Each structure stands twice: as C-alpha cells, then as structure tokens.
Amino acid sequence: MMTDIIPLLPVMIPLLAGIVMLFTGRHNIFLHRVISAAAGLFLVIVSIFTIIYIANNGMVVTHIGNWQAPYGISMVIDMLAALLLFGTALVTFTVVVYSFQSIGVARERFFYYPMVMFMITGVNGAFITGDIFNMFVFFEVFLLASYVLITIGGKKIQLQEGFKYYLVNVISSNFFVLAVAYLYVSVGSLNMADIHQKLSAFEGDTAILTLIAVVMLFVFATKAGLFPFYFWLPDSYFAPPLPIMALFGALLTKVGVYAIARTYSLFFIDNIGFTHQMLLFLAILTIIMGSIGALAYTDMKKIIIYNILIAIGVITAGYAMMDESGTIGATYYLIHDIIIKAGLFFLIGFIIYRTGESDITKLGGLIKIHPVTGWTFFIAALGIAGVPPFSGFYGKLFITESLIDNGHLIAAVIVLLSSLVVLYSVMHIFISVFWGESMDFTKLKPISYDKLLFSSFIMIAMVIILGFGADILYPIFESAAQSLYDPASYSGYLLEVE
Amino acid sequence: MEILVIVLAGILIGASVYLMLSKSLLRIIIGTGVLSHGILLMLLTMGGLKRGGIPVLDDSVQSYTDPLPQAMLLTVIVITFALTAYMLVIAIRVYKELGTDNVEEMKGVPRDDD
Numbered sequence: 299m300m301t302d303i304i305p306l307l308p309v310m311i312p313l314l315a316g317i318v319m320l321f322t323g324r325h326n327i328f329l330h331r332v333i334s335a336a337a338g339l340f341l342v343i344v345s346i347f348t349i350i351y352i353a354n355n356g357m358v359v360t361h362i363g364n365w366q367a368p369y370g371i372s373m374v375i376d377m378l379a380a381l382l383l384f385g386t387a388l389v390t391f392t393v394v395v396y397s398f399q400s401i402g403v404a405r406e407r408f409f410y411y412p413m414v415m416f417m418i419t420g421v422n423g424a425f426i427t428g429d430i431f432n433m434f435v436f437f438e439v440f441l442l443a444s445y446v447l448i449t450i451g452g453k454k455i456q457l458q459e460g461f462k463y464y465l466v467n468v469i470s471s472n473f474f475v476l477a478v479a480y481l482y483v484s485v486g487s488l489n490m491a492d493i494h495q496k497l498s499a500f501e502g503d504t505a506i507l508t509l510i511a512v513v514m515l516f517v518f519a520t521k522a523g524l525f526p527f528y529f530w531l532p533d534s535y536f537a538p539p540l541p542i543m544a545l546f547g548a549l550l551t552k553v554g555v556y557a558i559a560r561t562y563s564l565f566f567i568d569n570i571g572f573t574h575q576m577l578l579f580l581a582i583l584t585i586i587m588g589s590i591g592a593l594a595y596t597d598m599k600k601i602i603i604y605n606i607l608i609a610i611g612v613i614t615a616g617y618a619m620m621d622e623s624g625t626i627g628a629t630y631y632l633i634h635d636i637i638i639k640a641g642l643f644f645l646i647g648f649i650i651y652r653t654g655e656s657d658i659t660k661l662g663g664l665i666k667i668h669p670v671t672g673w674t675f676f677i678a679a680l681g682i683a684g685v686p687p688f689s690g691f692y693g694k695l696f697i698t699e700s701l702i703d704n705g706h707l708i709a710a711v712i713v714l715l716s717s718l719v720v721l722y723s724v725m726h727i728f729i730s731v732f733w734g735e736s737m738d739f740t741k742l743k744p745i746s747y748d749k750l751l752f753s754s755f756i757m758i759a760m761v762i763i764l765g766f767g768a769d770i771l772y773p774i775f776e777s778a779a780q781s782l783y784d785p786a787s788y789s790g791y792l793l794e795v796e
Numbered sequence: 797m798e799i800l801v802i803v804l805a806g807i808l809i810g811a812s813v814y815l816m817l818s819k820s821l822l823r824i825i826i827g828t829g830v831l832s833h834g835i836l837l838m839l840l841t842m843g844g845l846k847r848g849g850i851p852v853l854d855d856s857v858q859s860y861t862d863p864l865p866q867a868m869l870l871t872v873i874v875i876t877f878a879l880t881a882y883m884l885v886i887a888i889r890v891y892k893e894l895g896t897d898n899v900e901e902m903k904g905v906p907r908d909d910d
Contacts, residue, residue, distance in 0.1 A: 431868055438875045442882065449886055454906040457890045461821070461902070464883055468828045469816075472835045475872055479835075482865065483842040 338391030368492035491789035522554025585611035627696025641757030663736030683721035808834030
C-alpha cells in the first residue's frame, strides 16, 4: 500500500511553493506574487474539499512511509483540524493578496513570500499531525519562519522586539522538548491517540501527568498568550508591518490554543479538577488583562492586539469545560476569531496605510471619503463583539451556556462583560476614525488600495456567512468538537490499524 | 548513572538561567544554547542510559537501549543549531542598528533614522 499523499497537501503545497520561489531568485517579484497567491488559493480549495470529504467519510489518517501507527508518524485530519486548515488557508490567501500593495518592494525582494509559505507549512503541519514530537517539529518550523518575518526589513523596533520574541519562544520550545520527554518516559508512546488509549486503560497513580500538564500548559500558554505568559505578545506583535501582524495575530496564537485543546482532551483526563480548573482560571485572568489593555490604548494596533488576548481567554474558557457545548462554542469561536482578527487587522491596516497615522485621536471623519469601508468596519465591530446574527454570538452563547451549566457563574459573567469591552474598544475606533471632526484630507496618502479592500471584504463576508449559516454549519462544528469532548472518537483510528 | 546525568542537566539549566538573566545579548544566546543542552541531556536520560545492547534487531539481544530518545535528540540538535545561527546574525544586526548589546536599553519604541 502506498502512502496516501492527498491528506498531506496542506503541508506540501506551501512547502513546494516556498522552495520554488527560493529558486526563482529575489528579483522576480511578480513570479513570487503569482506563485504565493496561487498556492493560497489552492490551499483554500483543498481545505474545502477536505471538509466535505470528512463530513461524508469521517476522518482521514495517513501513515507516513507506511509505518503503522503507533510506531510511525501518523497525519490525522479530523474535522477540527480540517476547519482550522480552512481558516489558515483563507488567511494565507488574503494576507498574500493584501501584501501586494502594502508590504513594500524591499521586503518582497528579501523572500517575504517564501517565508509566509514556510510559516504556513509549519502551522498546517501542527494542525494535522497525530504525533506529539512531530508537533514540536512543526512548531519549530513555523517559529523559525516567524523569527524571520518579525525581523524582515530590519527596522529598529523589529530587531528589538524580534529578539525578545525569539528568546521567549526558544525557552518555551525547550520546555516543550522536556514535556515530551516526561510524557514519553511515563507513557512509552509519542502517538497522541496511542497515549490517550494507554492512559485511559491505566489504573494506577497518574500524579506525574499533572506535572506534565503544568509543563505543557507553560509551553502552550506562552505560544498562545495566556496569562501570565502573554507579556511578550503586545510588544512583539506591534513591531512588524501590518500583513505580518495580521498573519501572526490570526494564526500563531491559535496554534497554541489548538495544542492546549488537543493535549488537554487527550492526555490529561484523570485529574480534571486540577488541570482544567487551572486552565479556566488562567483564561479568565487573560480576559481581564486583555480588557484592561484594550481600554487603555488609543493606538489602533494595540487595541486589536489586546483584543486577541480577550479572544484567546474566551476560547480557552470554553475548552477548559471540555463538555459538549463548551467545545462546540470554543471551536466555533476559534474559527470565527481567525477570520475576524485577520479582517480587523486588514481594515485598520487600510486606515493606517491611507492616513499614515495609527493613533485614533489624530483621525476623524473618514466616512466621507470611504463610506463602504466605514460600514464594513462597523459590521466587523459588531461581529467581533458577538452581536447577533454575526458569527461571534453563537460561539459565546455556547461557551457561556457551558460555563453556567458547570457552575462557573463568575466566569460566565466575565466572558459576557468582556463582550462589552470588546464592543466598546472597537466601536471607539469606529467612532473616532470614521465619525467625528474631519481630519485634514489633503494629508491622505495617494496609495492604490483595491487589493487591501479586497482582502478585508472577503474576511468580513466570511464573518457574515459564518453568522447567518450557523444553523447549516452546526453539524460540522459538532463533529469537530466531538474529537475533543469524546476523545475516544479521535483515538479510534488505531483500532482499525490492528 | 542516571541520577548523575540528571544532576548535571540541572546544573546546566541553572547556569543557563544565570546567563539568560544577564544583560548582554551574546550571553543570552549562549544561555539558550546551554539550556537546550541541559534539556537534551534530560531527554537522553529519559530513555535509560545503559540498559544493554545496541538497538538492532537480533534474537540474542534481550535488553537494549531505547533508540527513540536518541532519534528525537538528533532532531532537536539540528533545530537548535538553526535557531542559534539565525539569532547570532540577528544579534549582530541589533548591535549595529541599536548601537548597544545591553538589553536594559532595549525598551520603548525606537525611531528609525530614515
């Protein structure tokens, strides 16, 4: 039997595109643009096809090199991974198109597009791998590409913050290796499904797993930006130019959250009273800290960056419950947040590139010149705050329901109050930038911006589709959440192997 | 034997924490290198150090050393090598652009000259 390579396409497409671009040399920017946009579009098509295939046939498993699980590395695409692949593909395509008019020729010459593609290789790989050490390797792949992306262009702030970003991530990656080593010595396997089966069959003392849970949480909380390990996030994400910021904000933190959800559903099932309680506690503190930051700043970039923290907290709170409605809500909110964060970054990027200013106190009255963009921003603001019928609402509904069902009333209230903070902070941008006293319109930069708006509109359209189609899409999200609240359905593929 | 190596890993990690808490860029990078050495020693020790023969399929061998941690260790060494190399380059750029290798002075939003 040959190894089935079709499920590997989400990893292979960006990798091949990146390598081909490296060989075409750095002066042929047009070719780079065409290849990367084509790869992005191809990824979107593949991921939609994957979702449809999985909805009909169940999850796809590939054993690399035909080494049977649990001995070889397995690539497992369940519905959760497929949905995240779709979000990643959409963000990739739109960020690449957005970059045509915003990133600047100098950066494009220095292999910006190949680095984006290599980062997507790692992100997609981390989503589909079924092996914990392989996940570490894919983490390193996208982190290495992200170190390049955060410093590309060599501005002073990029170098300064890039170094801190590197340091924080290197330390947490080293601890990832340590956690994998502990896990391997206690369980004797690296395949995530196999670890789950071994642990659920194990009767003895599992105290060591609580220790591993804490080490893993340290690792993934640092990547995801959970309290108290989010300290690097607002400064580091502030440094690079906007398309890169959108890419990081939409994807990188979500990989951390995905890893938390995966490991906490599969491995740490014995001492839920401690591990998941800790997760909920950190999630709530993250929401509070993010809210304080979002209210404190008048810089648009900072406001949206702190909104990332709030969203991370809300999603993690849903996953900390690990029951049906909690995971459905969190999965829905995860996909929603990938799309809306990218869309919001695109929109404020448009404003920043058009006006050359990112402080909202210096802007105003833009609705006279850009009415369509203004109202799109308004829809995005409603969407991110979770006003029905836009997509943020359903995720928060399920998460809050699950929190109340499990008796965490304070957490539920904080999640709901955070929606108000989000609504206030984003509406604050809308009101000051698009309404209010008109700024000096002669200072606007004469840039071409049709591709900037194209990317933004795609994302906001997706938010509307996701919101109005929530009823139709519900079965998809339910089957995605099933591999979290019922991990036996995820690890079931091992039974077919033997 | 294992206990000894674990203590050694602890000493290495302690030294790396000291190095990473210093203010010089170069010392911090050396600190990350030492940290990864400590962690890799732990990883190696996790497989058991000297438990018998080499891990080659042979019916006469009853107990053998677990090869998997060693394979993982090689992967991590390669990754750490790439990271350290890239970061040394960035450290040179940071030193040239910001004019300092003292992390105390790397605060706030520096202005570009252009």
